[in-house]
Amino acid sequence: MSAKVFAVAFAAVAGISLARADEAKPGAPPAPAVEAAKKSTVDINDVRQFAAVFALVKQAYVEPVDDKTLLQSAVKGLLANLDPHSEYLDEKAMTELSEDTTGSYNGLGIEVLTVEGALRVVAPIDDSPAERGGIKPGDTIVRIDGKPITSENANEASNMLRGKAGTEVTLGVVHEGASAPVEIKLVRQPIRVASVRARWIEPGYVYLRIAQFQEDTGGEVKRKLAKLRDKGQPGGTDPIRGLVLDLRSNPGGLLTSAVEVSDDFLDSGLIVTTKGRLKQSDLAFNATRGDLIDGAPIVVLADNGTASAAEIVAGALKDNHRALVMGRRTFGKGSVQTVLPLDETHAIKLTTARYYTPSGISIQAAGIQPDIELGDLKLVARDTPPSFITGERDLPNHLKGDGEKDSVAEKPLSQRGNTDDYALSEAMNVLKGLALQRNAAASKMGKNG
Numbered sequence: 001m002s003a004k005v006f007a008v009a010f011a012a013v014a015g016i017s018l019a020r021a022d023e024a025k026p027g028a029p030p031a032p033a034v035e036a037a038k039k040s041t042v043d044i045n046d047v048r049q050f051a052a053v054f055a056l057v058k059q060a061y062v063e064p065v066d067d068k069t070l071l072q073s074a075v076k077g078l079l080a081n082l083d084p085h086s087e088y089l090d091e092k093a094m095t096e097l098s099e100d101t102t103g104s105y106n107g108l109g110i111e112v113l114t115v116e117g118a119l120r121v122v123a124p125i126d127d128s129p130a131e132r133g134g135i136k137p138g139d140t141i142v143r144i145d146g147k148p149i150t151s152e153n154a155n156e157a158s159n160m161l162r163g164k165a166g167t168e169v170t171l172g173v174v175h176e177g178a179s180a181p182v183e184i185k186l187v188r189q190p191i192r193v194a195s196v197r198a199r200w201i202e203p204g205y206v207y208l209r210i211a212q213f214q215e216d217t218g219g220e221v222k223r224k225l226a227k228l229r230d231k232g233q234p235g236g237t238d239p240i241r242g243l244v245l246d247l248r249s250n251p252g253g254l255l256t257s258a259v260e261v262s263d264d265f266l267d268s269g270l271i272v273t274t275k276g277r278l279k280q281s282d283l284a285f286n287a288t289r290g291d292l293i294d295g296a297p298i299v300v301l302a303d304n305g306t307a308s309a310a311e312i313v314a315g316a317l318k319d320n321h322r323a324l325v326m327g328r329r330t331f332g333k334g335s336v337q338t339v340l341p342l343d344e345t346h347a348i349k350l351t352t353a354r355y356y357t358p359s360g361i362s363i364q365a366a367g368i369q370p371d372i373e374l375g376d377l378k379l380v381a382r383d384t385p386p387s388f389i390t391g392e393r394d395l396p397n398h399l400k401g402d403g404e405k406d407s408v409a410e411k412p413l414s415q416r417g418n419t420d421d422y423a424l425s426e427a428m429n430v431l432k433g434l435a436l437q438r439n440a441a442a443s444k445m446g447k448n449g
Helices: 003-014 032-039 044-060 067-080 091-102 154-159 217-231 255-264 309-319 422-448
Strands: 017-019 041-043 087-089 104-107 110-115 118-124 140-144 168-174 182-187 189-192 196-202 205-210 242-246 270-275 283-286 298-302 323-327 335-341 347-356
Touching (some): 067 087, 087 091, 091 154, 110 154, 196 217, 242 422, 270 309, 298 309, 309 323, 323 422
Antiparallel strands (some): 168 182, 196 205, 335 347
């Protein structure tokens, strides 16, 4: 195929018109129609240059390359240079995308992005080989089985993380803040992401963990909270007094699921808006009446791995003054991707809109700033034995106080749970303060009423 024939065929398939650079009259202001036409045309010299490169690669590359492979590579390059989230999806990639939304596949359990020729870790999935191997949000994968990752092979390299269950892979990982990579050996396994986990932290207070936003995450939240209520809580049957919503290292997922989860805890108000070039990309999602925990205070835990759909939830609850966000600045992925089919087995995933929190702020690249910032710390057991005499009641043969029971002994602080999770421990402190404030306000209204 000659360069000239290829240029004409390329223009016809792409639906563009070819224009020469000297068509406009010098010195004359362009008419609106001419200006609009100029914006939708491609200089024929650019198309000829593309056709010439195509022909030279086909003729002179060290190994034969067929037309289909070259054209697919051109399409992949076109999309890869737009932003880190737009990509060409072949049949294998379409299958992987479907697996991600259902939460079941074989691999390491790790969400990555291609950034400047390397794989940047967004977040490892809970209880996955990646998490157990010590991989954290912000890490950079520079080698897979000894093969360096470059800008040319980064997209293909991300597929190497998946594979047959039981197979071993060695990653060269640069931890955030480190200067040299470390070798981490991992074994692929079936990954079945438990989207939602819930438990009582202590009487009156619930811990709700969302690891990823899948197709049924909204329904799972409803079912898990209902099951907790039905089963009852340790120490009594009081209503939920507060909830910790843990979105740390949540890489995101489906926009619709994020909207549904936000609506679970809101009675009214805007949840999120999306704005793009096409009219159908401009959407607004509003909350409907019905709060699963009847207005009990919420603390959202977030970190640098909280991304995309997880940021929608954090932003919606924060801007509607429904929750305090605690932790670290979120990832800052404020764009929406749409899968546009090309045929039955191929599609493109294209960034079509930006999303905005209820206050009208785009968090793209900026992230959501927490209301209460926390360091990346971990609580550890003290080196010296704790003193078990913490008050009068610990003294032998002490005079018993009114209502003191022999069977009730207060646990030392180190045995009360959550001591290895600094952020959760701090969240509980804040949540109890908010619950007390809410109870005091309710009591005051009851007296005045």
